[in-house]
Amino acid sequence: MSTSILSRPEGTTRSYPAYSRPLWRRALFTREFAVIALLVAVIFYSNNNVEFFDGPLTFYYLFLDIAPILLIALPMTMVIITGEIDLSVASVVGLSSVLVGQLHADAGLSIPVAGLIALLVGALCGAFNGFLVAYVGLPSLAVTIGTLALYRGIAVGLLGTKAVTDFPEKWTDLAKERIVEGSSYPMILVPFLVLAVLFVWMLHFSTFGRGVFEIGLNDEAAHFTGVNVARTKFLLFVMAGVVSAFVGIYYTLRFGSARGDNATGLELQVIAAVLLGGVSIFGGRGALHGVIAGVLLIGVISSAMRLENYTVNKINIVIGTLLVLSVISTTLLSWIKGLWSRRGRGSSPTSSETGQDRQAVAAQESTNER
Amino acid sequence: MKLRNRRISALAAVTLVAGLALTACGSSDSGGGSDGGSDGGSAGGDISVTFLPKNLGNPYFDISDAAGKAAVESFGGTFEEVGPDAASPDAQVPFINTAAQQGVSALVVSANDPEALCDALNEASEAGTKIVTFDSDTNPDCRDLYIQAATTEGIAKKQVDLIAEQIGDAGEVAILSAAANATNQNAWIDLMKKDIAENHPNIKLVDTVYGDDDDQTSFDKTAALLSAHPNLKGIISPTTVGIAAAARYLSTSDAKGKVALTGLGTPNQMRDYVKDGTVTAFALWNPGDLGTLAAFAAKALVDGTIKGDEGDSFDAGELGSFKVGADSVVLLGEPFTYDKSNIDDFDF
Numbered sequence: 001m002s003t004s005i006l007s008r009p010e011g012t013t014r015s016y017p018a019y020s021r022p023l024w025r026r027a028l029f030t031r032e033f034a035v036i037a038l039l040v041a042v043i044f045y046s047n048n049n050v051e052f053f054d055g056p057l058t059f060y061y062l063f064l065d066i067a068p069i070l071l072i073a074l075p076m077t078m079v080i081i082t083g084e085i086d087l088s089v090a091s092v093v094g095l096s097s098v099l100v101g102q103l104h105a106d107a108g109l110s111i112p113v114a115g116l117i118a119l120l121v122g123a124l125c126g127a128f129n130g131f132l133v134a135y136v137g138l139p140s141l142a143v144t145i146g147t148l149a150l151y152r153g154i155a156v157g158l159l160g161t162k163a164v165t166d167f168p169e170k171w172t173d174l175a176k177e178r179i180v181e182g183s184s185y186p187m188i189l190v191p192f193l194v195l196a197v198l199f200v201w202m203l204h205f206s207t208f209g210r211g212v213f214e215i216g217l218n219d220e221a222a223h224f225t226g227v228n229v230a231r232t233k234f235l236l237f238v239m240a241g242v243v244s245a246f247v248g249i250y251y252t253l254r255f256g257s258a259r260g261d262n263a264t265g266l267e268l269q270v271i272a273a274v275l276l277g278g279v280s281i282f283g284g285r286g287a288l289h290g291v292i293a294g295v296l297l298i299g300v301i302s303s304a305m306r307l308e309n310y311t312v313n314k315i316n317i318v319i320g321t322l323l324v325l326s327v328i329s330t331t332l333l334s335w336i337k338g339l340w341s342r343r344g345r346g347s348s349p350t351s352s353e354t355g356q357d358r359q360a361v362a363a364q365e366s367t368n369e370r
Numbered sequence: 371m372k373l374r375n376r377r378i379s380a381l382a383a384v385t386l387v388a389g390l391a392l393t394a395c396g397s398s399d400s401g402g403g404s405d406g407g408s409d410g411g412s413a414g415g416d417i418s419v420t421f422l423p424k425n426l427g428n429p430y431f432d433i434s435d436a437a438g439k440a441a442v443e444s445f446g447g448t449f450e451e452v453g454p455d456a457a458s459p460d461a462q463v464p465f466i467n468t469a470a471q472q473g474v475s476a477l478v479v480s481a482n483d484p485e486a487l488c489d490a491l492n493e494a495s496e497a498g499t500k501i502v503t504f505d506s507d508t509n510p511d512c513r514d515l516y517i518q519a520a521t522t523e524g525i526a527k528k529q530v531d532l533i534a535e536q537i538g539d540a541g542e543v544a545i546l547s548a549a550a551n552a553t554n555q556n557a558w559i560d561l562m563k564k565d566i567a568e569n570h571p572n573i574k575l576v577d578t579v580y581g582d583d584d585d586q587t588s589f590d591k592t593a594a595l596l597s598a599h600p601n602l603k604g605i606i607s608p609t610t611v612g613i614a615a616a617a618r619y620l621s622t623s624d625a626k627g628k629v630a631l632t633g634l635g636t637p638n639q640m641r642d643y644v645k646d647g648t649v650t651a652f653a654l655w656n657p658g659d660l661g662t663l664a665a666f667a668a669k670a671l672v673d674g675t676i677k678g679d680e681g682d683s684f685d686a687g688e689l690g691s692f693k694v695g696a697d698s699v700v701l702l703g704e705p706f707t708y709d710k711s712n713i714d715d716f717d718f
Contacts, residue, residue, distance in 0.1 A: 052471045057497075061467040161550030161580065165485035176489065255460055257486035259551060262460065306468040309450045311426055316455070 031278030031330060032290030039297045046304040053304055059184035064176065064254065066299035067188040068093065068247045068263065070292065072270045073277075074199040075240040077291045080274055081203070082215040082233055083283025084133060084140035089244040090266035091151035092125045094259075096248025098155045101164030101258020111171045115249045119242055125151055126241020130234035148267070156260035164258040175253035188250055195243070200288050208232065216283025272319070273298050276326050297322075417447035418474045419668050421661070422465050424482050424506065424552075425457040428583060429636060430610040431480065433718050434504070434661030438478065441665035441687060449665075450474075457549050457583050459483035463490045470494035476668035479513075480505040484553045488512040500671040504664040505657075506554045510697045514671050514678040517664045519655040520705045522554070525608070526561035528653045528705045529633060530570065533604045536630035536650050540572035541603030544595050546616055546633075548583040548609040558608050576602070581612045588615035596625055607633035613652060617643035637708055637716040644713050651709035658718055660702055663689055667700060 046053040072089050079086050096118040103114035129147055133140045177187045203209040211232050214222035219229050252258045277294025279286030298319055305315045419442045423431030435451045442449040452468070454461030459482040469477045470493055477499050481487050484507065491501050491512045504517040519525075533543055545562070547555045559578060566573050576599050581588025588611055596602060596619075605620075607613035613635040620626050626648055635652045643649045663686050670676045670684035682694040692700050708716065 052473070055471050057467065057471045061464070061471070065464055065467075161556075163483060163485070163551050165483075172489070251460070255463065255486040256489060257459065257483055259459075259483075259486075261458065261550075264458065265456075302464070303468075306452065306464060307471060309452060311452065312455045312461075313426070 030287075030290075031326070031333070032287050032293065034329070035277055035290050035293045035297060035326070039293050039300065042297060042300050042304070046300065050304045050307050052307050056182075056184065058303060058307075060178065060186060062299050062303050063184070063186050063189055065303075066295055067186070067192060068251060068266060069270050069273055069298070070192050070295050071195065071243055071247050071250075072240070072266070073274050073291050073295050074195055074288065075236060075243050076270050076274050077277070077279055077286055077288055078199070078203055078209075078212050079140075079236045079240055080271070080279050080281060081212050081283055081286045082236060083219070084233060084236075085144065085271070085281075086129060086140065086237060086240045087144040087267050087271075088125065088129060088147040088151055089240055089270060090263045091148045091155065092122050092241055092244035093248040093251055093263040093266060094261065095125065095151045095155040095158075096122050096245035097252040097258045097262040098159045098164075098260050100249050100252045101167075102158060105164045105166055105258075111168065111253075118249055119245045122241040122243075122245020122248070123238055124241070125245075126238040127234070129241065130237030133237060134230040134233035152260070152264075159258065159260045161260075165256055167253060167256055172253050172256045175250055188254075191246070196288070196292065203288055212236070213284055216280075216285070218284075269298070272323050276323050278326075278330075280330070417442070417445070417476065417669055417672050418450070418472075419447055419476045419478060419665060420450045420452060420469050420472075420474045421664075422462060422469070422477060422479045423451070423453045424462075424480045425583065426451075426453040426455055428457075428611060429639060430657050431505075433636065434657040434664070436661070437658035438661035438665040441662040442669075444687065445666075445669055447475075447669065457482050457552075459486035459551075462487060466490040466494055469499060470497040473497055474499055475672040476500040476502060478502045478504055478664045478668055479508070481508045481553060482506070482549065483551055484508050500668060502664050502668045502671065504660055506552060507699075508553075514698065515667050515694065516697070516699045517660060517667055517702065518699050519657075519660050519702050521701065522557045523561060524704050525634070525653070526558045527565055528707070529558070529606050529608060530562050530565045532632040532651055532653060532707070533606050533630060534570050534573060536632060537573070537603040539570055542574050542576045542599055542601050543604040543606060544577040544579065544599060544602055545575065546588060546591055546595065546605055546607040546609075546612045547578060547580050548612060550580045550582075552583075555608060562606065581607075581609070581615065583609055583611045585611055585615050588612045589619050592616040592619040593623075596623065596629065602629055604630040604632070607631065607635075609633070610635050610639060610654070613649075614639040614643075617648050621646060621648040634705075635708075636718060637713050638718060640708070641713055644708070644710055651707055653705040653707050655702055655705050656718070659689060662686065663692065663700065663702055667692075 052058070076086060076089065099118040099121055100111070100114045103109045103117055104111060109117070125147065129140070129144055132138045132143045174187060179185045179187055179190065203212060211222060211227035214225065214227055215229050215232060223229050248262070251262050255262070273295040274291050275281060276297065277286070277291030279291060301318060302315050305318065419438070421435045421438050423435060439449045439451070452465045454465065462479070462482055463486070466477065466479070466487060467490055477494055479487070479491070479501065481503055487508055491508060495501055501513040502515045502517060503513045505519060507513070507516045507518070510516070537543070545559055547559060549555070563575060566575055577595060579591040579595055581591045592605070592615060595605065605616055607616050613631065613633040616631055617640060620629060620631055621643055631649050632652050634654050636654060636657070640649060640652060666686035667684065671678060676682035676684050676694065678694060678698045680694055680696050680698070683691055685691050694700055
């Protein structure tokens with residue numbers, strides 16, 4: 001393909017919808033930025049109004065607590081953007097936790113070896129999900145509900161009702177260690193940041209990532225534009241499995257306890273955070289900075305409310321309400337944008353005035369994402 | 371060009387998040403130093419006690435926490451009750467961390483796991499918080515005192531005696547427990563197995579199931595037990611949630627009166643079932659007294675009256691004086707049997 005076709009003809013202005021607004025407005029008036037703004041507001045409010053929130057331990061514990069959600073949210077975001085879902089992640093965490101415990105305690109393997117095997121099993125779990133979804137063509141919701149029970153069942157079956165608690169202090173301390181002595185950043189942020197950079201690159205700056213968005217918008221169209229739909233989905237499920245297994249290792253070492261029921265219900269917390277971060281459950285739309293802000297927002301709200309001695313039920317009510325509001329806000333935002341484009345750019349050929357207005361706006365939004 | 375602009379905005383946003391996290395944490399670091407001193411000062415003045423039960427919405431802990439609250443208020447301290455909605459150790463850890471951040475004078479915990487809470491408790495302890503466990507213990511080196519309701523042997527033996535009496539010392543029995551990893555449950559179950567094997571050769575323990583201290587799960591597990599073991603003569607449920615759910619199932623099933631049920635329950639939950647003949651007798655200490663004792667033990671530790679060493683003694687209001695035993699354990703007393711004749715004397 002010659003570059004002369006791709007290069008922009010001199011003197012013409014862009015007319016397609018994505019560039020109808022200036023850069024600052026495209027960057028600021030997004031779901032992602034709304035979440036970031038809310039996060040800043042909540043941190044600012046908590047710093048001033050919540051006793052002990054500005055203490056040295058707050059963010060240290062916060063990061064330790066939300067690290068599992070942060071980590072799994074990375075592959076989960078990509079899975080959801082393709083329009084699929086993976087409900088089995090928490091069960092993989094449990095299975096990996098049990099494996100690390102058993103391989104260490106019963107088989108006498110060292111933690112790195114046991115961890116490596118757990119990661120492999122995590123990849124296998126993900127590959128099984130991915131195979132059924134991508135190559136057999138089963139709906140991911142049904143497949144992963146099945147494997148949610150299956151992997152958890154294997155985990156509880158392997159260890160029974162016991163818990164392995166005998167881990168070398170060197171490793172359990174590492175899970176809680178700070179990067180720099182006295183700072184608020186635990187060591188687990190290092191693997192997270194590495195993975196975050198990797199996933200941001202993969203989703204937003206690579207052809208693979210563009211394929212992910214296209215599959216979410218229309219997988220048939222994606223197929224015809226040359227995206228290997230099945231392989232992309234398969235790889236995403238494998239990634240979800242591996243990252244979940246890694247979280248299982250962290251979980252085990254952080255609590256010094258390998259149990260079959262570790263991290264029960266974590267999958268819903270992850271999905272809630274991903275949706276709060278602006279990813280569309282229907283696929284095709286979302287960005288990782290919004291998701292990371294979403295996870296942090298949930299963490300900060302829980303932490304601040306616990307410091308104010310609210311019970312867990314009230315914390316859940318607030319986070320649940322926030323999630324519902326954020327889902328409604330997408331519809332509301334498109335509606336307002338629709339009104340705006342109808343009023344402001346009535347004569348523009350790209351803005352639709354028909355009943356398909358909503359679709360046009362949705363398409364415009366998704367173009368924004370790329 | 372199109373892509374580059376998109377990248378710039380994405381990069382800008384990512385940098386923003388990163389910058390935000392860094393500044394937010396940076397400021398919290400600097401704030402921490404100045405706060406440390408004032409926390410220490412206020413902790414000495416009045417006593418703040420936080421109760422952390424296994425989970426919230428558990429009637430058993432509602433009773434101990436209410437009594438704990440009354441006790442804390444009687445000596446002029448401030449009381450808080452926090453807890454997770456599901457009885458799991460990883461859910462308890464954030465609340466222990468929060469207590470450490472708040473610098474509360476004492477934390478009264480019922481542990482969902484003997485080991486998994488240890489690191490968090492030790493961190494709280496380093497922050498100056500006194501740790502009292504009650505009802506379910508952690509490893510002894512992770513807490514200052516453990517308030518034990520009754521001896522493990524006493525409770526196990528009592529329940530086996532009750533079921534043996536009710537089924538004529540022969541037949542199949544099963545156990546409906548709480549979470550599979552609950553410290554106290556497993557200790558009782560082990561001793562019950564031993565007691566049955568040694569002293570009741572005609573009783574056969576056929577199954578142990580776990581209802582996770584959840585009403586619906588326990589109800590379903592009872593149903594499953596009865597269909598899996600048609601010859602079942604009795605069920606022992608050493609948890610208040612489990613025994614109430616099992617009694618509710620039995621009272622409306624054909625097995626009512628044929629399958630005996632005993633265990634640890636509270637009078638208010640069990641009153642109807644004792645009166646309609648589903649349950650003959652069950653055992654329990656007074657969870658309210660347990661909460662009261664834990665609160666006074668916390669006060670004695672904070673005041674410095676005791677250190678938690680064996681032989682220390684402290685005053686627990688109207689409950690009288692208590693002595694710390696080996697391994698820093700304080701024993702409340704022996705379990706009490708509730709039946710038709712006395713159940714109306716109790717209201718908790």
